[in-house]
Amino acid sequence: MRSHAGFWLKALSQSTIDLSLRTEAGQRTRIVESPGLSLPQAELDALVAQLRIVAAKTLPQESLTYGIFSGEPERLSHAIVTLISEEESGRPIAFNALSVMDVPLDGEPVEVTHLGLVMVDPDVRGQGLSWVLYGLTALVLFARDGLRPKWISNVTQVPSVVGMVCDTFSDVYPSPLPGARQSFAHLQLARGIMARHRSVFGVGAEAGFDEARSVITNAYTGGSDALKKTFEVAPKHRSEIYNDFCARELDYVRGDDVLQLGRIDLAGARRYLLSEVPHGSLPALLAASALLALQRLVLPVVYWLDDSRAFGTLRPRRRAIDRVTGDR
Template sequence: MNVVAAAKRITGHVGFWLRALGQEAMDLSLRTHADLRTRIVESPGTTLDDTALAALVADLRAVAGNTLPAGDLTYGIFSGQREALARAIITLVSDATTGRPIAFNALAVMQVARDGETQQVIHLGLVMVDPDARGKGLSGVLYGLTTLLLFIRDGLRPKWISNVTQVPAVAGMVCETFSDVYPSPQPEARQSFTHLQLARGIMRAHRAVFGVGDEAGFDETRFVITNAYTGGSDALKKRFDEAPKHRDDIYNGFCARELDYDRGDDLLQLGRIDMAAARRYLLREIPSGSLPALLATSAVLALQRMILPLLHWLDDSRTFGILRPRRPSGEAAP
């Protein structure tokens, strides 16, 4: 029976990845825990009909209603407007038996100006977990799985991610999962000019994605958004003692020093998902010492060190380091 169950799980996972890589806009479902099912819906504002979209928004609001002690969220996906949901990627976790929604993450894809071109940035977005479901190890699915899917679908090319938070547990998770994260309490963290360009572009054109009003300030040195909870996200504001803490106290102390919780400050974190980040994610989610962990690590290392650089260098239609595409985007071959 165990062999049959394992075979079914493997078949289900293989089918999931084949569908993920083959669909132009993902709408996938996978049993990620014994009693939970995860659905990933890309751009629901453009792919779902009115009935399906209303049902999805109702599930998101149900989780929010069980999570927030008071107040309503009015920005982004909770508005129910197709425009906001068109740029979102929803990861919804539900009870596999009853279908009751218990957690979600709402990623957003932003197009940000950088060096005279447009850079895609994946905003990690709002995460909510029903209090009754906390402690079930959902953070890996809610934060990592969808981002990993997008990374793989784009040919394993590094992708920029952003995150806005005042929660030490979330800030620490971002620092430990992704690469080149700034700001971070880690000694190797540095603000590059690319970090600064993207942060300026996000604050100039994409505040609505994370519910920050025009009156909020931005400290470009520390990447701190001051007075952040005025653009529809007011109900998310927390005191430091209310914010979930990270197991490593370095992140708790960092947030306490950098943020004014009475005023309502947030960190704007920028980093990248690349092969190193993918490896960290896999090692954290797959039990160490197991054969799958060994195989996954070996495959990732092989891709990182030998295969990917060659494939990316040979592709003359995409930017690679200082190399530029042979023809501008959209220009037809002669």
Template sequence: MLGFWLKALTRPTLDLTLTTAPGQQTRIIERPGLVLDDAELAALVEQLRTVAGRTLAQGALTYGVFSGERERLSQSIITLISETATGRPIAFNALAQMPLTLAGEPEQVTHLGLVMVDPEVRGRGLSWVLYGLTVLVLFVRGGLRPRWISNVTQVPSVVGMVCETFSEVYPSPDPGSRQSFAHLSLARQIMRDHRHVFGVGPEAGFDESHSIITDAYTGGSDDLKKSFEQATHHREERYNAFCREKLDYGRGDDVLQLGRMDLAAARSYLLGQVPRSSLPGLLGASAFLLVQRLLLPLGHWLDDSRRFGTLRPRMARTKP
């Protein structure tokens, strides 16, 4: 695990493999459309399609990473879980990087993308890898600076997973959830410029105040549409009730969630979702606590090459 983190912090792009459970290995590969040759890229896409083929009862997906287009895959980060002995792919998450702006500054938002798990291995504790590990790696590599994430779904279990994993999530049934100007600004940009990332067509509507996409299954994600009964429910009833009340499943609505990975979310993720038997996870949580209390403010203050809050980079301040 130490070697994994050293590589994550030093490589310009990620292509890392680690064991996340007995008999299973996870590969995280960033921007495969840029770094893989034609044969390697085709093999990776085929692995994703294999998992999708076993997950979907019928139909096929044609948007995003399933298209096989280098342009799409150049903006993606793939987290692929396979059986160690056979190499058979059993689950994946396809994240996308979306360049946006916030308060006049560039902001890279990580879209959680599509998660698929082979029905044979559901319920085996893969969610901590698929929904948090890669974002945590990006967060650490980015100097522990808060990182915005987005998620589009109609599945109550996924809505709840995002709310439990990240900070300041909206929309959410959790107490204290509110739509800030940052939430609204980022959501508007996503719906204006990045619908193709999650397979939503131009004819889909958007309820800004509730951050709900209406008639969402018309842009390549058609075969993902579910009824409320078909969608996987969350163990906490409030997330099921929230989706039942807010979404029109007959029409095909989705929520567009926005939240942040920050130190509080990272600590909660390591202590609450990583298996308790995982010593590296507990050590990592301790390290985050130490950084938060003692080292992080000093590090941000001394780094004059990047903006942080009201502080400006030295070069930006000296320009006429």
């Protein structure tokens, strides 16, 4: 019984995400987890080339070897890439490259999903892509991991992004919203990220860190130099509370960033679905999330039913001839 059921359920046993869905009319979004490990070299090269097409619209050519643009499998093995393309032409128009970091919390390692680098083709800015680029992948990971709360991090000096993170996720710090506070967990995670993972967001060793405010000072010296903005140029949020917060807390001449930490949980997922996701995109998104949640629930059963491989304390079933002859 275990063997037959395992055969029929193998389709649900994939451990990494490679999901494509229609998020807007005329647009398709692909989410690829750990492409440096999960994709053949030719597909990985094609994906990196698509990222470079988008980045080349806003970054100087010499910056296209930094981080994920290098195409190195090691760098892309810890990334989760969300790529939006035109459905008809296949032209890439925007992407988000998330990273998964192991950070110590209370003496144990926890996974923190860093919201990463977001780039949008200037020709399509203002078309409502933010809900895909900043919240979709976090929601998909939340569903895939059994609706368990997940820590997220974000490094930015852009007021619109600061506000998006505060509005989408739970327990965010720093934030200008009433009740926001820095817990000891926030502080531990921030210290761990700054000590171990500066390269994820291109911050050099010489950058300072104001722990009390969770502000990185002189942040644009470690590979992200071309991303530095003035306050006047940085996209603003529709709520002035976030614009005023960034103007007050950050020195744009020096090049400061906030390091935000928060969580995606049921409350945050509900807010995101109700306030950010267009109604026309909800059915496809809910269907994909349900499938990923089912995958996480079914996967242990698949392993238990499949008697051809070990899983935890379960061992593969020996062949009858092995039991007769005593062979191992």
